[in-house]
Amino acid sequence: MLGIGTVAKKIFGTPNDRKIKATRPLVEKINLLEPEFEALSDEGLKEKTEEFRQRIAEGESLDDLLPEAFANCREAARRALGLRAFDVQLMGGIFLHQGNIAEMKTGEGKTLVATFPSYLNALSGKGVHIVTVNDYLAKRDAEWMGKVYAALGMTTGVVYPQQPDSEKQGAYAADITYATNNELGFDYLRDNMKSSLEDMYQRGHNFAVVDEVDSILIDEARTPLIISGPAQDRSELYITIDKLIPELSEEHYALDEKTRNVTFTDEGNEFLENLLHARGLLEEGQSLYDPESSTIVHHVNQGLRAHKLFHKDKEYIVRDNQVVLIDEFTGRMMAGRRLSDGLHQAIEAKEGCSIQAENVTLAQVTFQNYFRLYNRLSGMTGTAVTEAEEFAEIYGLGVVEVPTNQPIARVDDDDAVYRDANDKIKAVIESIQEAYKKGQPILVGTTSIEKSEKLSEHLTKANIKHNVLNARQHEKEAQIIADAGKFGAVTIATNMAGRGTDIQLGGNVEMKVLEALDADPEADPEAIRNRIEAEHADEKKKVLEAGGLYVLATERHESRRIDNQLRGRSGRQGDPGRSSFFLSLDDDLMRIFGSERLEKVLSTLGMKEGEAIIHPWVNKSLERAQAKVEGHNFDVRKQLLKFDDVMNEQRKVIFKQRLDIMKADDLSEIVQDMRNEVIDDLVDTFMPPKTYADQWDTEGLYAAVIEQLNMDLPVIAWAGEEGVDDEEIAERIEKAADELMEQKTKQFGSENMRKIEKQMLLQTIDNKWREHLLTLEHLRSVVGFRGYAQRDPLNEYKTEAFQLFESMLDSLRHDVTQKLSQIRPMTEEEQQLMVDQIAQQRAAMEQAATPSVPAETPENAVSGFDESDPSTWGNPGRNETCPCGSGKKFKHCHGRLA
Incomplete structure (x- = not known):
C-alpha cells in the first residue's frame, strides 16, 4: 500500500519538480526573444546593456528585466565563445538570481551558467562577486568569461593574493569580480583595518555566486579567517615538550577517533607531572592543576594532539622545511593556512622543521558570517542536496536540483565490501587490469596521499602505466586531468578528481591545441586545431566503445558529497560510464562507524578469503553511517557558529563605528561627548551621587583629573565651596577641558586637529579590538568547563562577552580622552631630531638592500x-x-x- 506522501508526489510532483516547472515560462520567454537579439549588431548588444541600466535607474526591477537580460547574455556568449546555453543552463541561472543553490552535474557548464545572473545583477552598478575555490580557477574563469562580459559592454576584474593595491582596487571596481573565498574574506578584514576610505578595496556586498558552494560554505567554513601578527617566540619549549611525547605509553592517554580528540588519563597526568618535574619544566611542589601550570599543560596537550591526531601525508605534508596543511575534502595544499593555539608549532617540532612564532589575532571572521553580509547570495555545485538543511538554516539558501541536458547513462555498481585491506587491494588491481585491457580510461579515488602512493606501487608492479594526482603534484593538476579521459589512461586522485575542470573523453582538445602551439609557435592555429579535433574524434570513439570513464573508489568518505563528486566525474553530458566502490572492514569509516554488525553478517555468511559482500542493503547501511557523521559535523559547526555570532554582533558595531569615523570630516563633537562621559565617570567614582561632601574623595578626583585630562584644577577648593554639588563640579571640569582643547586646536590649526582626532580614534579602536579578541579567545577556551556546574556555556559566554565589550567601550573613551589631552605641537629641536632619525633609518634600510661587496x-x-x-x-x-x-x-x- 502506498503512503500518503508517495501518492502526493505522484499527483503533484516533488517540491523540486514544482520549482523546475515554475521556471519553464521564463525559459520560453527567453527563447522567444532569441531571434530579436540575434539580429542585433555587436554594438547593439552593448547598447542593450546601457538601455537596461537606464530602465533600472528609472525604477524597473531586475526580475522584470530577466528575460531580456538573459537573452542578451546568451547571444553574447554564443558570439564570444561559440557556446549557446541550453535551456537547463538558463534554468540554473534563474535559480541563482533568485538566491538559491543550483545543483548541476559535472560537465553541465556551470561556469557559463554564472554569467546570466551575474550580468543581470551587475546592471544595478553595485558590483557582483563570483567566488571560486582557488586562484587558478579565478584567473581562468575571469579570462574565459570576461570575453562574454566585454561583448556586453561590462568590465571584469580578478582578485588574487599579493596583488598591487591599485590593481586590486580596480578589480573590485569592475562590474564583475572573480576571487577566491579566502581573498574576499581577508580583504574584508583588511578594509576594516584601514584608516581612510580611499584605501579600502571592497565597495559593499551586493550579489555573490559561489562556485563549488558546498566546499566553500561547508567544508572550509569550519575554520575562521584570521589576520594575525607575531607573538612571543617559544620554539625551545615546543622542542622540549615534543621530546616528552614519545615516552608516553597507551595507558597514559585516551584516543577517540570519532570526535578526533585525545586526552590524558589519570595515570598519564601523574606520569606527565613526574616527567615535567624531572625535566625542570614544573617547579618543585607545583602541580599540573595549579593556575601557574596552565601554559605548560596547554603546550603538552597540543604536543599530544600533534603526535596522535595529525599524520604526515594525510593531514599535512612537509615541503621546503615547512609543514603545509592538506584540505581533507579536496586533497589540495592550503599554503599559508596555519593551525592556531600552538598546534601548528607542535607539528613543526614533531617533524623537525623550523618553528615559526605563534601569532596574536588582529582580526578574524568566519566564512558563514562573511557570506551572510551579501544582500543576495547564491551558489552552484554538483553535490548539495545532502547538506540542504545546513544551507537553509545557516545561510537561508534553498537547494534546487537542475535536470541534466542529456539523460545520465552511467552505471553505478553496488558497493563491494571485503574482509581486510589486502583482499580489497587485490580486487581493485584485478578490476583496473580488466578495464585497462579494454583501453577504458580509469579514475581511481583514494582518501590520502599515503594510500594513493601505495596503490601506485601496486600498479607499477602490475606494469600498468598511470598518473598520480595528489597534493604533491598539484602544479600538474590541469595537465593530469586533461589526460585522464584518454584511451587507456589510469589516474589515481586523492579526493580531488579535477574540481573545476571536466574530464573529457578522448582528452581535452583546448589543452592539446595550446601544447601544440607552445611546441611550434610559427604553426597555423586553425590547421593545428582541425588536425587535433580530427584525432580527438577518433580517440573519443575508441573510449566510448570501451565503456567511457570508469570511476573506481577505494574507500568511502565521511561525507556522501565527496563520494558523489568522484562518481559524478563519469557520465558527463550523457556519456556512458561506470562507478564502483571497493571497501574493507579496515577502512576508517567502517572501522570507526559501525563495522561490528557488518562483521557479524560476514561471519554468518561464512565468507571465504578474497570474497566480497555486494548488496543494496550494504549501500543503505553505509549511507546511514555517513548521514550520522554529517549530522554530527553539522552540530559541531552550528555550535561554533553560535559562539562566533556573539563576536560577530560586536564586530559589526566596531566596523560600523570605524566606517562612520572614516566618513566624517569633523569628529570634534564625538570626541567632546567621550570626554564628557569620562568626566562624569570620574566624578561619579570619587563623588558618588546621593553622598555627603565629607564622604567625597576630592584628592583622588584631583589626581585623576591631572592623569586623565592633563589639567591642574582646584577641584579640592571647589568642593569646599558652600552649596556646590557633584553636578556643578562636573560642569566646571567639562568647561575647563573644552577650553584646553580649543587652545590645542588653535596651536595645531583646525584642519590638523580634526586629522589628529580621526587617527587617534581609529588607532585606539584597533588596539582595543585586538585586546578584546584575545580576551574572547581565552574566555571561549575556559567557558566550556562551566557545563560541569550545570550552567550553559553559550549563555555564560554571551553574558561575559557583553560585559567585556561594555568595559572595552568605557576603556576606549578613557584612552582617547587621555591621549588627546596630552598631545602638543613639537618644538623645532624635536622636529629636527625626528627628521634625523628617519634619515638614519632610511640609510640603514638602503644599506641592508645593497648587495655586499x-x-x-x-x-x-x-x-x-x-x-x-x-x-x-x-x-x-x-x-x-x-x-x-x-x-x-x-x-x-x-x-x-x-
Missing part, C-alpha cells in the same frame, strides 16, 4: 685564506675564532655560509 682580507687572517674558496679556511670549530681574521666566532662569521 667582498671586503679585503684582514692582515691577521690565517695564511692562505681566500674569501671565495672554502677549502682554504681549514676546519675550525663552530665556537673558534673565524680564520678570516675578523675576530668573530666562526659560527657568526664565515661559518654561517658553510
Whole structure:
C-alpha cells in the first residue's frame, strides 16, 4: 500500500519538480526573444546593456528585466565563445538570481551558467562577486568569461593574493569580480583595518555566486579567517615538550577517533607531572592543576594532539622545511593556512622543521558570517542536496536540483565490501587490469596521499602505466586531468578528481591545441586545431566503445558529497560510464562507524578469503553511517557558529563605528561627548551621587583629573565651596577641558586637529579590538568547563562577552580622552631630531638592500685564506675564532655560509 506522501508526489510532483516547472515560462520567454537579439549588431548588444541600466535607474526591477537580460547574455556568449546555453543552463541561472543553490552535474557548464545572473545583477552598478575555490580557477574563469562580459559592454576584474593595491582596487571596481573565498574574506578584514576610505578595496556586498558552494560554505567554513601578527617566540619549549611525547605509553592517554580528540588519563597526568618535574619544566611542589601550570599543560596537550591526531601525508605534508596543511575534502595544499593555539608549532617540532612564532589575532571572521553580509547570495555545485538543511538554516539558501541536458547513462555498481585491506587491494588491481585491457580510461579515488602512493606501487608492479594526482603534484593538476579521459589512461586522485575542470573523453582538445602551439609557435592555429579535433574524434570513439570513464573508489568518505563528486566525474553530458566502490572492514569509516554488525553478517555468511559482500542493503547501511557523521559535523559547526555570532554582533558595531569615523570630516563633537562621559565617570567614582561632601574623595578626583585630562584644577577648593554639588563640579571640569582643547586646536590649526582626532580614534579602536579578541579567545577556551556546574556555556559566554565589550567601550573613551589631552605641537629641536632619525633609518634600510661587496682580507687572517674558496679556511670549530681574521666566532662569521 502506498503512503500518503508517495501518492502526493505522484499527483503533484516533488517540491523540486514544482520549482523546475515554475521556471519553464521564463525559459520560453527567453527563447522567444532569441531571434530579436540575434539580429542585433555587436554594438547593439552593448547598447542593450546601457538601455537596461537606464530602465533600472528609472525604477524597473531586475526580475522584470530577466528575460531580456538573459537573452542578451546568451547571444553574447554564443558570439564570444561559440557556446549557446541550453535551456537547463538558463534554468540554473534563474535559480541563482533568485538566491538559491543550483545543483548541476559535472560537465553541465556551470561556469557559463554564472554569467546570466551575474550580468543581470551587475546592471544595478553595485558590483557582483563570483567566488571560486582557488586562484587558478579565478584567473581562468575571469579570462574565459570576461570575453562574454566585454561583448556586453561590462568590465571584469580578478582578485588574487599579493596583488598591487591599485590593481586590486580596480578589480573590485569592475562590474564583475572573480576571487577566491579566502581573498574576499581577508580583504574584508583588511578594509576594516584601514584608516581612510580611499584605501579600502571592497565597495559593499551586493550579489555573490559561489562556485563549488558546498566546499566553500561547508567544508572550509569550519575554520575562521584570521589576520594575525607575531607573538612571543617559544620554539625551545615546543622542542622540549615534543621530546616528552614519545615516552608516553597507551595507558597514559585516551584516543577517540570519532570526535578526533585525545586526552590524558589519570595515570598519564601523574606520569606527565613526574616527567615535567624531572625535566625542570614544573617547579618543585607545583602541580599540573595549579593556575601557574596552565601554559605548560596547554603546550603538552597540543604536543599530544600533534603526535596522535595529525599524520604526515594525510593531514599535512612537509615541503621546503615547512609543514603545509592538506584540505581533507579536496586533497589540495592550503599554503599559508596555519593551525592556531600552538598546534601548528607542535607539528613543526614533531617533524623537525623550523618553528615559526605563534601569532596574536588582529582580526578574524568566519566564512558563514562573511557570506551572510551579501544582500543576495547564491551558489552552484554538483553535490548539495545532502547538506540542504545546513544551507537553509545557516545561510537561508534553498537547494534546487537542475535536470541534466542529456539523460545520465552511467552505471553505478553496488558497493563491494571485503574482509581486510589486502583482499580489497587485490580486487581493485584485478578490476583496473580488466578495464585497462579494454583501453577504458580509469579514475581511481583514494582518501590520502599515503594510500594513493601505495596503490601506485601496486600498479607499477602490475606494469600498468598511470598518473598520480595528489597534493604533491598539484602544479600538474590541469595537465593530469586533461589526460585522464584518454584511451587507456589510469589516474589515481586523492579526493580531488579535477574540481573545476571536466574530464573529457578522448582528452581535452583546448589543452592539446595550446601544447601544440607552445611546441611550434610559427604553426597555423586553425590547421593545428582541425588536425587535433580530427584525432580527438577518433580517440573519443575508441573510449566510448570501451565503456567511457570508469570511476573506481577505494574507500568511502565521511561525507556522501565527496563520494558523489568522484562518481559524478563519469557520465558527463550523457556519456556512458561506470562507478564502483571497493571497501574493507579496515577502512576508517567502517572501522570507526559501525563495522561490528557488518562483521557479524560476514561471519554468518561464512565468507571465504578474497570474497566480497555486494548488496543494496550494504549501500543503505553505509549511507546511514555517513548521514550520522554529517549530522554530527553539522552540530559541531552550528555550535561554533553560535559562539562566533556573539563576536560577530560586536564586530559589526566596531566596523560600523570605524566606517562612520572614516566618513566624517569633523569628529570634534564625538570626541567632546567621550570626554564628557569620562568626566562624569570620574566624578561619579570619587563623588558618588546621593553622598555627603565629607564622604567625597576630592584628592583622588584631583589626581585623576591631572592623569586623565592633563589639567591642574582646584577641584579640592571647589568642593569646599558652600552649596556646590557633584553636578556643578562636573560642569566646571567639562568647561575647563573644552577650553584646553580649543587652545590645542588653535596651536595645531583646525584642519590638523580634526586629522589628529580621526587617527587617534581609529588607532585606539584597533588596539582595543585586538585586546578584546584575545580576551574572547581565552574566555571561549575556559567557558566550556562551566557545563560541569550545570550552567550553559553559550549563555555564560554571551553574558561575559557583553560585559567585556561594555568595559572595552568605557576603556576606549578613557584612552582617547587621555591621549588627546596630552598631545602638543613639537618644538623645532624635536622636529629636527625626528627628521634625523628617519634619515638614519632610511640609510640603514638602503644599506641592508645593497648587495655586499667582498671586503679585503684582514692582515691577521690565517695564511692562505681566500674569501671565495672554502677549502682554504681549514676546519675550525663552530665556537673558534673565524680564520678570516675578523675576530668573530666562526659560527657568526664565515661559518654561517658553510
